[in-house]
Amino acid sequence: MSTPNIAQRLAQFSANLSWDSIPADVRIRASHHILDAVGIAMAAGKQSFAQRTFNAIASLGGPGDVGVIGMPASLAPRDAAVINGFLCHSLDFDDTHQGGIVHPTSSAFPAALSSAVMNQATGQQLLVAYILGIEVAARLGAVAQGSFHQVGFHPTGVVGAFSAAMVAAKLSGMPAQETAHAQGIALSMASGSMEFLEDGAWNKRLHPGWAAQAGITAAALAKQGFCGATSPYEGRFGLYNAYLGTLSDACDLSLATAGLGETWELMATAIKPFPACHFTHAAIDSALALRENISNLNEIESIFARIPEGVIKTVCEPEANKKRPANSYDAQFSIPYTIAAALVSGSFSLAELEDNMIQNPEILALAEKVSYQADPDSTFPRYYTGEVIIKTQSGQTFQHREEINRGAAERPLSNEEIIEKFRANAATAATNERVDAVEKLVLSIPFLETAKPLSQGLRG
Numbered sequence: 001m002s003t004p005n006i007a008q009r010l011a012q013f014s015a016n017l018s019w020d021s022i023p024a025d026v027r028i029r030a031s032h033h034i035l036d037a038v039g040i041a042m043a044a045g046k047q048s049f050a051q052r053t054f055n056a057i058a059s060l061g062g063p064g065d066v067g068v069i070g071m072p073a074s075l076a077p078r079d080a081a082v083i084n085g086f087l088c089h090s091l092d093f094d095d096t097h098q099g100g101i102v103h104p105t106s107s108a109f110p111a112a113l114s115s116a117v118m119n120q121a122t123g124q125q126l127l128v129a130y131i132l133g134i135e136v137a138a139r140l141g142a143v144a145q146g147s148f149h150q151v152g153f154h155p156t157g158v159v160g161a162f163s164a165a166m167v168a169a170k171l172s173g174m175p176a177q178e179t180a181h182a183q184g185i186a187l188s189m190a191s192g193s194m195e196f197l198e199d200g201a202w203n204k205r206l207h208p209g210w211a212a213q214a215g216i217t218a219a220a221l222a223k224q225g226f227c228g229a230t231s232p233y234e235g236r237f238g239l240y241n242a243y244l245g246t247l248s249d250a251c252d253l254s255l256a257t258a259g260l261g262e263t264w265e266l267m268a269t270a271i272k273p274f275p276a277c278h279f280t281h282a283a284i285d286s287a288l289a290l291r292e293n294i295s296n297l298n299e300i301e302s303i304f305a306r307i308p309e310g311v312i313k314t315v316c317e318p319e320a321n322k323k324r325p326a327n328s329y330d331a332q333f334s335i336p337y338t339i340a341a342a343l344v345s346g347s348f349s350l351a352e353l354e355d356n357m358i359q360n361p362e363i364l365a366l367a368e369k370v371s372y373q374a375d376p377d378s379t380f381p382r383y384y385t386g387e388v389i390i391k392t393q394s395g396q397t398f399q400h401r402e403e404i405n406r407g408a409a410e411r412p413l414s415n416e417e418i419i420e421k422f423r424a425n426a427a428t429a430a431t432n433e434r435v436d437a438v439e440k441l442v443l444s445i446p447f448l449e450t451a452k453p454l455s456q457g458l459r460g
Helices: 006-016 024-044 048-061 077-089 105-118 123-143 155-171 176-186 203-223 239-250 278-291 309-315 319-323 328-332 335-345 361-367 415-426 432-443 452-457
Strands: 063-067 300-307 370-374 386-392 397-402
Touching (some): 006 123, 024 077, 024 105, 024 123, 024 415, 024 432, 048 077, 048 203, 063 077, 063 105, 105 123, 105 203, 105 452, 123 155, 155 176, 155 203, 278 300, 278 335, 278 386, 309 370, 319 335, 335 370, 415 432
Antiparallel strands (some): 300 386, 386 397
């Protein structure tokens, strides 16, 4: 008998996964990751880009049974998955599995919510499927060893389609064989270009929601007997060979199934302390630490950042765009801007992404003084390291390094800190009473007899 391939092994893991087979601390942490995503979605809903996106998606199918987070509307399951994934990711404040360099919740949760409503699943079943999605996305992303970004693919959109297919298959009660086919079908749906970096386009915001609806579609086809590619990962034209070309030689396919059921990658998934690309976080914290040493920012002569070589294309190039971001998305993916804004404001929050801050002359003047170099001592992608060196006109030099970015598995935000983050984000769009109600609802997912109260309770 031949050895099962990756899709078959993941499908068998899904078939065997149950509430009782998942440690209690993982289940509790999962609810908090969902809470984090919901708070971000609520805050995002007040933005003009969110309303434009909702209007477009709603115009294609009209109302349905699945609630849109933070908005007074319900859409058909696939449409709701698109917009909910968009909202969870659109502020770039959502969780990141560092080894996989993927935002797993923003596709796994919308897929789980829509599929749970479709299949009248319980809260426990929703949470189990969501955890499955996190485990799949993290591992599939980790196989690439950071290579997706190097060839212009956004791994969240790419591996998210497979994760969502597994989530939907699990909630549909599909056996292992059909679940394997769902992954093979998702191979033709996985997408996500990094071209948005050139001009601050909105494309990236759409990637996880698009992945969620792709996974739901793939699972539905598999359930009806549609045959998918049998080797979607290892095949000659499978995920890694087709998307990465010669870089696929560096892939470690064993990571796709390593530690299934024993090592829970959700616990290695970082909650973001800052609303910016995770690659900038260590530099932001370094800048904030150095700010205390500098009484007058006008005395700064130069700012030098050491960052992982693998992130330079994302947060340092093209240099002109990074030093003078055209919009909030440009700013979130800019080492010069995030460092300068942190130095000027003494923080980096959603407020630093408002137009008045992006156009702030003091911040832009400091951003012009930022240069960068690949960090020879970086442990990326295990940790998103960063170092900032500031030289003043008087000849002083101040230096700070973050070996492990805050929020990583070894420096995690506590569940209490996640709740505080949720409340701060949600409060930008809702009353205190509403924030309290949503918090209670999300943290009670394991006790819900069906997912419908969750779906409707998350509506604005």
